Amino acid sequence: MKTEKDRITSCDCNLIHKETVEYVAGKMPSEEDLYDLAELFKVFGDTTRIKILCALVEAEMCVCDIAALLNMTQSSISHQLRILKQARLVRYRRDGKVVYYSIDDEHVKQIFDQGLIHLKER
Amino acid sequence: MKTEKDRITSCDCNLIHKETVEYVAGKMPSEEDLYDLAELFKVFGDTTRIKILCALVEAEMCVCDIAALLNMTQSSISHQLRILKQARLVRYRRDGKVVYYSIDDEHVKQIFDQGLIHLKER
DNA sequence: ATAACATATGTACACTTGTTCATATGTACA
DNA sequence: TGTACATATGAACAAGTGTACATATGTTAT
Numbered sequence: 557m558k559t560e561k562d563r564i565t566s567c568d569c570n571l572i573h574k575e576t577v578e579y580v581a582g583k584m585p586s587e588e589d590l591y592d593l594a595e596l597f598k599v600f601g602d603t604t605r606i607k608i609l610c611a612l613v614e615a616e617m618c619v620c621d622i623a624a625l626l627n628m629t630q631s632s633i634s635h636q637l638r639i640l641k642q643a644r645l646v647r648y649r650r651d652g653k654v655v656y657y658s659i660d661d662e663h664v665k666q667i668f669d670q671g672l673i674h675l676k677e678r
Numbered sequence: 679m680k681t682e683k684d685r686i687t688s689c690d691c692n693l694i695h696k697e698t699v700e701y702v703a704g705k706m707p708s709e710e711d712l713y714d715l716a717e718l719f720k721v722f723g724d725t726t727r728i729k730i731l732c733a734l735v736e737a738e739m740c741v742c743d744i745a746a747l748l749n750m751t752q753s754s755i756s757h758q759l760r761i762l763k764q765a766r767l768v769r770y771r772r773d774g775k776v777v778y779y780s781i782d783d784e785h786v787k788q789i790f791d792q793g794l795i796h797l798k799e800r
Numbered sequence: 801a802t803a804a805c806a807t808a809t810g811t812a813c814a815c816t817t818g819t820t821c822a823t824a825t826g827t828a829c830a
Numbered sequence: 831t832g833t834a835c836a837t838a839t840g841a842a843c844a845a846g847t848g849t850a851c852a853t854a855t856g857t858t859a860t
Binding site: 572573576577579580581583584585589590591592593594595596597598599600601602603605606607610611614615617618620621624625644661663664666667668670671672673674675677 | 694695698699701702703705706707711712713714715716717718719720721722723724725727728729732733736737739740742743746747766783785786788789790792793794795796797799
Binding site for chain 1: 847848849850851852856857858
């Protein structure tokens with residue numbers, strides 16, 4: 557006869573608040589949503605990308621502008637813009653040789669502001 | 679006589695929207711804030727930590743509960759809780775042998791919700 | 801067509817990170 | 831004091847990541 561404890565294999569502890577675990581298990585977002593959420597925050601979790609996004613919140617800019625602003629290689633900025641593009645956080649438009657990037661999501665600023673509020677409250 | 683272009687050394691492009699760059703430079707948050715913000719999102723940028731936080735939003739839980747819920751090692755959960763603790767995202771209280779963790783910041787849920795909204799809008 | 805220039809991309813490398821295993825710490829109870 | 835148990839931590843390793851260099855692509859103008 558199998559008990560609940562038998563089924564939960566990877567916890568080597570004996571004390572489990574079974575009801576709490578089951579309650580929370582029922583409340584959790586889907587595995588896919590949790591994965592996607594982590595992927596999104598992973599994109600935010602780099603200083604260069606944060607800077608790029610903060611800059612684009614203020615103005616539309618070309619790759620060269622951003623590289624100059626952040627004092628970084630055109631190549632690295634371009635690589636990071638690719639990641640931001642894939643995450644649908646920025647969009648671009650081409651004007652001759654120049655490619656202009658801008659923010660593609662109004663929530664970016666709100667998410668950043670919430671993050672800054674957390675930091676300010678120590 | 680030095681020009682603006684001379685001072686910006688790491689951009690090998692010739693076209694720079696000087697005014698835009700200077701305007702945005704004046705609007706950017708401090709280097710420290712940007713760094714801290716990236717560090718915060720780096721903490722969110724892992725599936726295990728996201729899951730732990732989502733779980734703790736629902737209920738206070740002990741390490742063992744979380745390990746059972748996520749079907750993971752007690753050790754790895756403990757390591758991740760340490761990171762969350764350092765980021766002031768969770769707090770803990772000891773009751774005998776058991777250590778109970780809970781959310782230490784009301785903004786966590788709001789930040790997650792904003793993230794999920796971004797994902798839902800494709 | 802060719803040169804000049806803005807941007808994109810492939811590759812390589814140093815560095816970071818999450819997990820596991822082994823073990824230490826801390827608490828309760830006999 | 832000794833045992834059992836919940837949690838914390840150190841070390842090691844595989845896997846992932848950001849940057850720079852070299853080069854390709856795409857656009858304009860001569």
